[in-house]
Amino acid sequence: MTDAGQREATARLADRTRSLERSKIRVMFGLAEGADRDLVRLEVGEPDFGTPDHIIDAAAEAAHDGATQYTENAGIPPLREAISETMARESGVEYDPEQITVKNGAMEALSLSMMALAGPGDEVVVPTPAWPNYVNQVQLAGATPVEVPLPAESGFDLDAERVAGKIGPDTAAVILTSPSNPTGQVYDEEAVSKVAEVAEANDAYVIADEVYGRLTYDDEFRGTASYVDSPENVLTVDSCSKTYAMTGWRLGWLAGPQEVVDAVTSIGESTTACTSAVSQQAALAALTGPQEPVAEMKAAFAERRDFVVEKVAAMPVVSCPRPEGAFYAFLDVTDLPGGSFEIAKRLLRDYGVVTAPGDGFGDAGEGYLRISFANSLDRIEEGLDRIEEMVRAETE
Numbered sequence: 001m002t003d004a005g006q007r008e009a010t011a012r013l014a015d016r017t018r019s020l021e022r023s024k025i026r027v028m029f030g031l032a033e034g035a036d037r038d039l040v041r042l043e044v045g046e047p048d049f050g051t052p053d054h055i056i057d058a059a060a061e062a063a064h065d066g067a068t069q070y071t072e073n074a075g076i077p078p079l080r081e082a083i084s085e086t087m088a089r090e091s092g093v094e095y096d097p098e099q100i101t102v103k104n105g106a107m108e109a110l111s112l113s114m115m116a117l118a119g120p121g122d123e124v125v126v127p128t129p130a131w132p133n134y135v136n137q138v139q140l141a142g143a144t145p146v147e148v149p150l151p152a153e154s155g156f157d158l159d160a161e162r163v164a165g166k167i168g169p170d171t172a173a174v175i176l177t178s179p180s181n182p183t184g185q186v187y188d189e190e191a192v193s194k195v196a197e198v199a200e201a202n203d204a205y206v207i208a209d210e211v212y213g214r215l216t217y218d219d220e221f222r223g224t225a226s227y228v229d230s231p232e233n234v235l236t237v238d239s240c241s242k243t244y245a246m247t248g249w250r251l252g253w254l255a256g257p258q259e260v261v262d263a264v265t266s267i268g269e270s271t272t273a274c275t276s277a278v279s280q281q282a283a284l285a286a287l288t289g290p291q292e293p294v295a296e297m298k299a300a301f302a303e304r305r306d307f308v309v310e311k312v313a314a315m316p317v318v319s320c321p322r323p324e325g326a327f328y329a330f331l332d333v334t335d336l337p338g339g340s341f342e343i344a345k346r347l348l349r350d351y352g353v354v355t356a357p358g359d360g361f362g363d364a365g366e367g368y369l370r371i372s373f374a375n376s377l378d379r380i381e382e383g384l385d386r387i388e389e390m391v392r393a394e395t396e
């Protein structure tokens with residue numbers, strides 16, 4: 001199509017399509033795809049393990065037994081029951097099964113929550129660096145994302161004063177992601193409580209994205225709604241994706257105040273109605289079956305986390321905050337020439353390592369590269385060796 005033709009075609013699209021920024025992680029993924037050389041892929045945000053066999057078997061059996069049709073919009077009752085029990089056991093948060101709605105991944109749960117809570121004139125506060133989808137989700141809902149850059153000096157800790165300072169009468173929600181993608185930070189409970197208090201005083205909900213909650217390496221994880229003063233003001237989002245290596249099954253959920261959960265279920269009726277019946281059976285098997293595979297994957301991630309931290313500490317110029325959870329390390333490469341995106345592209349072109357540029361996670365991430373340690377120790381070592389080679393070549 002000619003440029004003019006392309007312009008005319010896009011002019012017919014709704015304005016909201018123009019506000020969307022393409023994720024830089026996907027751009028890097030695109031640049032890497034199809035390359036016929038030995039690339040080390042450290043940009044990927046999903047476990048490198050397969051879904052445990054007993055989950056796959058349960059799903060196949062369920063499909064043969066008739067789990068092939070629509071289900072209740074909020075998910076089948078035994079699954080909502082299992083989610084309620086798992087959340088109480090694993091992160092200490094109490095939600096009745098009726099307060100849970102099952103959706104197509106945390107992604108859909110978040111996206112529908114944004115539509116339920118925020119519209120034109122509303123603001124959603126997003127401390128950054130953060131998973132880039134939030135900003136697009138807020139914009140698609142017609143609301144305004146308000147990024148709050150967290151301080152790099154303290155490893156991107158949740159700075160309660162800074163975040164609270166951006167909460168006001170127009171704030172519909174504040175998104176807190178702990179453990180964080182991309183930094184691996186687990187937020188300090190006191191800081192979260194402070195933010196939650198200010199949010200409540202301004203009639204704004206706290207959206208606690210806890211998809212990495214079961215992947216913490218130092219301390220037991222406690223869900224936000226288990227310790228803040230007003231748990232009824234917290235929406236908790238979680239999924240099977242990262243915990244059970246089930247990204248492709250698209251199974252997540254929202255738990256929260258009844259009116260919000262009902263609104264999300266009701267809006268979801270116009271998008272997908274319910275999530276796949278087979279995936280719901282798979283999730284049921286995941287949550288109620290043996291949890292050893294989760295412990296094994298977590299142990300592997302913990303070992304890799306330690307390896308990455310040690311290896312980065314031995315590099316000249318580069319450093320990273322110690323990830324306390326998730327499977328990402330956020331490397332400070334501010335001493336290399338150019339911005340993160342240029343550095344990431346150079347690293348790919350000249351050294352064959354694919355990373356996610358930090359500015360893709362908000363302005364606060366400029367000067368950083370996110371690497372994922374959802375890869376084998378060998379490949380992580382190879383990738384970090386190549387990064388070190390580039391750092392030495394460019395700085396010595």
Ligand code: PLP
Pocket residue numbers: 045104105106107108131177180181209211238239240241247251252
């Ligand atoms: N929230 C965060 C912080 C993520 O990093 C991701 C995926 O990378 C999601 C939500 C989406 O997870 P799901 O696969 O459950 O949609």
